[in-house]
Amino acid sequence: MSNCEEYPSAVVANNGSNNMSHDEETNVDNWESEKLSQIPFKVLRGHRDGVNSCTFCANGTHILTASDDGTAKLFKSHGVKLVTNFAAHSSPVTKITVTKNSQNFVTCSWDKTVKFWDLEMGKVLWSGNHNGIVMSQDISFDGKMVVSCSDFDNTIKIWDASNGNLIHELIDHHAQTPTCCTFSPNSQRIATTGMDRATKVWDLVSKKVTAALGDHENIISTCCFSNNERYLCTGAWDKTLRVFDISTGMYRSEGSIKLERGHAGCVSACEFSSDSQLLVSSGYDKNVVIWDANNFTKKLSMKGHGGWITDISISPDKHWVLSASKDKTVRMWNIENYKQIPMVIESQRAMGLKITECVECGHSFSIGQLEDDAEFSKCVFCRLANPERNDLPSVM
Incomplete structure (x- = not known):
C-alpha cells in the first residue's frame, strides 16, 4: 500500500487572507506582494501545522516540504501546485532532504525514526531507528550515505543509503543535543552542530574529528558547506553567523568571519548558492537575509512570514529562495533581479x-x-x- 495520496487540484496563493475557500484559492493569481515590497513571491499552503523543512528538487521544478503535522508534501514550483501528500511520520517531521538525482528523499521525526523514500512511488524503502528525537539528517552528495543525529544519547548515525544498514555510530559525539548534521560536497566529511556551542567536522576516511570549531556565544542551530568546499558557515541563537575558511585553514590564525546585524533573533538555517556566490540565512525574527559570499556583506532582508522561519533553500539557478515557517506556509521568493532594487544599489554605494x-x-x-x-x-x-x-x- 502506498504511503501517499494524490491531489488533483492546486493549492495556490491567496491575497493575504488565510481563510479562503478552496474554490476561491484556485481562482486567484499565484503572485502576492506586500505593500512597498520589491521582491515578488508565491505562497505554498497545505500543511495543517508549522513547516519545519523545505528543499528544491528536480532541478528546481518541484519543492518538498515537511511539517509538524507529520506529513511531507511535493509541490510543483510553477503554479505552486500540490502534487502528492506523504503520510510520513506519527510525530512532527524535523527535516527533509533529497538526493541529487531527485529519485529519493529522506525524512526524520520526533518519532525517533529516519525514513528513506522512493519519490516517484511514494514508498518507504527503509527505516532506521534512534533512541531519541531525530533532530536532523542529510544525504551525501554521491547519494550513498545518510547521516542523522538524535537528542537522547547525542548520537550521530551514518547509514548505507542503498539498504539502511548502519555504517558508523558516534555516541556522545556532542556534550549536549546535536542540532544539525550535513555532508561536505565531496561526501568525505560530516559537519555537526550542537547545544554545547560546538561545531565538529568528522572525517569519513580517518574516522576522526579533524576540526572542532567554536566562536558562538549560544546554541549553534545550523551549518552548511559552500559547494566549492572553501567555507563552512554556522548559525546560532546568538543572532550571528560565523564563516570558517576550512580550505586554507585561515580560521586557525585569523578566526572566523562574523556576520552580524542580519538577524534580530536566533538564526535557524543557512545555505550557500550552487556557485558559492550567495549565502542565505533565516531566523526566528521572521527574516530571510541574503549575503554576498565574496565579501560577506548583507545584501537584502526579506520579511513577510507570520511566524518563525525554520528552513531555507536556494534554487540551482539562484532565481528563487524558499522559506519554511511556523505560520504553516512556505514562501517562494523571486530574487532573480534583486540587484536592481534601489535599496541594494544604495547599500553598495554606501560601502x-x-x-x-x-x-x-x-x-x-x-x-x-x-x-x-x-x-x-x-x-x-x-x-x-x-x-x-x-x-x-x-x-x-
Whole structure:
C-alpha cells in the first residue's frame, strides 16, 4: 500500500487572507506582494501545522516540504501546485532532504525514526531507528550515505543509503543535543552542530574529528558547506553567523568571519548558492537575509512570514529562495533581479562598492567605486583559475 495520496487540484496563493475557500484559492493569481515590497513571491499552503523543512528538487521544478503535522508534501514550483501528500511520520517531521538525482528523499521525526523514500512511488524503502528525537539528517552528495543525529544519547548515525544498514555510530559525539548534521560536497566529511556551542567536522576516511570549531556565544542551530568546499558557515541563537575558511585553514590564525546585524533573533538555517556566490540565512525574527559570499556583506532582508522561519533553500539557478515557517506556509521568493532594487544599489554605494560582471563566467561581483571596470574585467575565481600576469590587476 502506498504511503501517499494524490491531489488533483492546486493549492495556490491567496491575497493575504488565510481563510479562503478552496474554490476561491484556485481562482486567484499565484503572485502576492506586500505593500512597498520589491521582491515578488508565491505562497505554498497545505500543511495543517508549522513547516519545519523545505528543499528544491528536480532541478528546481518541484519543492518538498515537511511539517509538524507529520506529513511531507511535493509541490510543483510553477503554479505552486500540490502534487502528492506523504503520510510520513506519527510525530512532527524535523527535516527533509533529497538526493541529487531527485529519485529519493529522506525524512526524520520526533518519532525517533529516519525514513528513506522512493519519490516517484511514494514508498518507504527503509527505516532506521534512534533512541531519541531525530533532530536532523542529510544525504551525501554521491547519494550513498545518510547521516542523522538524535537528542537522547547525542548520537550521530551514518547509514548505507542503498539498504539502511548502519555504517558508523558516534555516541556522545556532542556534550549536549546535536542540532544539525550535513555532508561536505565531496561526501568525505560530516559537519555537526550542537547545544554545547560546538561545531565538529568528522572525517569519513580517518574516522576522526579533524576540526572542532567554536566562536558562538549560544546554541549553534545550523551549518552548511559552500559547494566549492572553501567555507563552512554556522548559525546560532546568538543572532550571528560565523564563516570558517576550512580550505586554507585561515580560521586557525585569523578566526572566523562574523556576520552580524542580519538577524534580530536566533538564526535557524543557512545555505550557500550552487556557485558559492550567495549565502542565505533565516531566523526566528521572521527574516530571510541574503549575503554576498565574496565579501560577506548583507545584501537584502526579506520579511513577510507570520511566524518563525525554520528552513531555507536556494534554487540551482539562484532565481528563487524558499522559506519554511511556523505560520504553516512556505514562501517562494523571486530574487532573480534583486540587484536592481534601489535599496541594494544604495547599500553598495554606501560601502564604496559597485557591481560589475565577469567577462568569462558571467557572474556579478563587487569592486570599488573608483576602480577601473576594464582592469577588473574578471572575478577573482576566474583570475585565479588563469593566473596570467595580464589577468591580475597592477599593484603599481
